[in-house]
Each structure stands twice: as structure tokens, then as C-alpha cells.
Amino acid sequence: xxxxxxxxxxxxxxxxxxxxxxxxxxxxxxxxxxxxxxxxxxxxxxxxxxxxxxxxxxxxxxxxxxxxxxxxxxxxxxxxxxxxxxxxxxxxxxxxxxxxxxxxxxxxxxxxxxxxxxxxxxxxxxxxxxxxxxxxxxxxxxxxx
Numbered sequence: 475x476x477x478x479x480x481x482x483x484x485x486x487x488x489x490x491x492x493x494x495x496x497x498x499x500x501x502x503x504x505x506x507x508x509x510x511x512x513x514x515x516x517x518x519x520x521x522x523x524x525x526x527x528x529x530x531x532x533x534x535x536x537x538x539x540x541x542x543x544x545x546x547x548x549x550x551x552x553x554x555x556x557x558x559x560x561x562x563x564x565x566x567x568x569x570x571x572x573x574x575x576x577x578x579x580x581x582x583x584x585x586x587x588x589x590x591x592x593x594x595x596x597x598x599x600x601x602x603x604x605x606x607x608x609x610x611x612x613x614x615x616x617x618x619x
Contacts, residue, residue, distance in 0.1 A: 476527045478589060483562055484521030487580075490587060499535065499586030502565060508578040510569040515549050518584060519564045526557040526589065533588045534565055540584070545570035548585050555587075563587070 480489055483505070490500035505521035526532050532555030540546040549568040565585040569576050578584060 476530060476589075478527075479525040481523040481525075482521065483519075483523060487521045490522065499588045501537075501583040502534065502563065502585045502587050504578045504580055504582045504584045507580050508567075510546065510567050510576040510578065512569055512572050512575055515566055515568045516578075517564050517566050518578060519562050520584075521562070523560055523562050524555070525560065526555060528557045529591060529594075530557055530589055531555060531592045532563075533590060534563070535586050535588060537583060537586055544576050546576055546584075552588075 482489065487503050487505060490502060492498075492500050502520045502522075505519040508516045508518050510516045524532065534548055534553035534555065535551050536547040547568050547570060549566040553565070555563065567576075567578070567584060
């Protein structure tokens with residue numbers, strides 16, 4: 475795994491870190507307080523910018539505990555951070571609860587960031603694709619839930 479250079483935009487927040495050794499994701503923290511209204515969304519800065527090396531990408535994903543306990547998720551999960559991006563990472567939190575607002579305090583863990591290797595691809599236009607057992611069936615085509 476490559477070293478990820480981090481620019482701390484908020485000196486009072488800890489750098490991203492995994493909760494336990496071997497975890498795939500690192501915690502991202504809120505750089506400001508926010509209220510996520512019922513069925514609403516709020517973009518929350520994290521106080522960091524990073525330099526992801528070429529050949530890798532960052533993926534911002536929800537924290538399972540927030541989703542289970544409060545209905546809080548990342549709206550565009552996974553949020554993709556390309557290797558060329560150098561701005562502040564922000565998370566779009568969505569509150570799926572129809573009745574209760576959710577309060578975010580500065581420093582709260584609001585999402586996770588996973589760094590993964592990605593392959594470059596070449597696109598080749600063809601007249602038709604090879605046949606497979608599945609074919610063009612999608613979106614529940616098997617009838618099974």
C-alpha cells in the first residue's frame with residue numbers, strides 16, 4: 475500500500491486512522507457542526523486534503539453504526555476521489571429518518587475512506603458482445619429476492 479500524503483486543513487482534528495489494525499477503511503471526521511434534517515442532506519468538510527498516487531483511488535463509504543442506529547448514510551456512496559484531486563474531502567450525509575434530525579459535532583467520525591488500486595482501461599468499440607449465461611438480464615431478472 476502506498477503512503478498517502480495528507481494536508482491537514484484543520485490543525486485540531488486527528489489525521490485519518492483505522493480503528494483497528496487490519497481495517498480496510500480509515501475514519502473521516504467532521505470539521506464543523508451540522509444538523510442533518512429528516513430526509514435531508516448536508517455536505518460536511520473533513521478538514522483534510524490528500525494526494526492519492528496514480529493507480530489508486532479513494533472511496534468514501536458510510537459508517538455502518540451511523541446507518542444502523544440513526545439512518546445516516548453517505549448520499550453518493552461510494553464517493554469516488556480520483557488520484558488527481560487535491561481539494562478538501564467532504565462527505566454528503568443523508569438522513570433516511572423521516573422524523574428525527576441528526577446532529578453532527580465537530581470531530582465526530584462521519585464516514586470512512588478506503589484506498590484501493592484501480593486499473594486503467596482501454597475502450598474498444600465492437601459490433602456485438604460475447605454471449606454469457608446471464609446475458610442482458612439485470613435488476614432482479616431471476617425473480618429471486
